Amino acid sequence: MHWQTFHWIAGSILAVAWFSRIVESAFGMPTVADIARPEWDRRPATTGREPRVSIIVPACNEQEDIRETLVQLLALDYSNYEIIAVNDRSTDSTGQIMDEVAASSQAHGRLKVIHISELPAGWLGKTHAMWMAGKQATGDWLLFTDGDVLFKPDSLRRALAYAEVERADHVVLFPRMIMKRPSEKMMIVFFQALFVFGHRPWKVADPKARDHMGVGAFNLVRRSVYDAVGTYRALRMEVLDDMKLGKVIKNAGFAQRNVFGEDLISLHWAKGAFGIVDNLTKNFFAVLSFQWPRTVVSIVGLGLLNLGPFLGIWLAQGWARLPYAIALASLFGIYYGMSARSAIAPYYFFLHPVSTSLFMYILLRSMIHTLSNDGVVWRGTKYPLEELRKGMV
Secondary structure, eight states: OOHHHHHHHHHHHHHHHHHHHHHHHHHHGGGSOBTTSGGGOSOOOOSSSOOOEEEEEEESSOTTTHHHHHHHHHTOSOSSEEEEEEEESOSSSHHHHHHHHHHSTTTTTOEEEEEEOOOOTTOOHHHHHHHHHHHHOOOSEEEEOOTTOEEOTTHHHHHHHHHHHHTOSEEEEOOEEOOOSHHHHHHHHHHHHHHHHHOOGGGTTOTTSOOOOOOTTOEEEEHHHHHHTTGGGGGTTOTTHHHHHHHHHHHTTOOEEEEBOTTSEEEOOOSHHHHHHHHHHHHHHHHTTTOHHHHHHHHHHHHHHHHHHHHHHHHOOGGGGHHHHHHHHHHHHHHHHHHTTSSOOGGGGGGHHHHHHHHHHHHHHHHHHHHHHTEEEETTEEEEHHHHHHTOO
């Protein structure tokens, strides 16, 4: 095959892939609600008392962040809620800090602390912690969050108001990512671009679409729905418990919504690019169902899709560069669109090949680490690969 013909075919495939995604995103993303807007500054539209919410906060060795998270949760401008904080076998002062906050005058008996010292067989630590808290929860709604998430006072109230108006069973609020270094911005914007390509947030509300959503920072679920899908017992060996919770809820036919919220909730995900590499090493092989052939294909596909336009426009000649240019322009458009909702400037597009290479490395590293360890080591506990595969939803 003549090289020019090859470039026309390869470039056209990449152009269609990226251009179709940006067109779909351009029409789809504006349909995703933003509950930070003034119209959602209201109380839940219910008769009588406000729905009771149980906020569940599992934490393992979160001494740097857990105090601020709990203090901010205690300052929510919502009248009917409880907080259940779970100290999951921490070896630092996480449990002590939880007890101190619970004993403070600000808590008013609203915060309950559960200390877990042993992990039963057949459970991941986090899923077990959330299941234990769920058993003691008294809320009409359950909010599953993490021990390093920061909440504005009106975050829960706005989310409940939206849920009641939309008659939603599960509401996911996207957090604002706190990014302190350029390398963090480079990695997070790539992850967001990859997320837009692989998932369609605007389709989550469509009961006919298979698209689903779950975010560990803010999974708000009706208690009756949580019970109906089998509670966290059904997800006890799921590394990606937040997304899988969204999956089982959507597959069961319940109404799912995801929303933006500016800085209603926020978190600092990791320190630097390699902090993000470390965080995702645990997850990515699980995303691919712990299958090494699928992982290898994904690494190759990730490289072709993301590096192909940059290489093609340099290697091709004449008009054969046109489809690569369309792919690059579409990719830049995605970066430009994301800059409207984040502190990441569009020029991070030029670092896309660097972040692509690092994400390919994450996939490879996740696979090698999991296979060589015959399982996942998460916060000091090893979970055998065979059990993880058996426990997948």
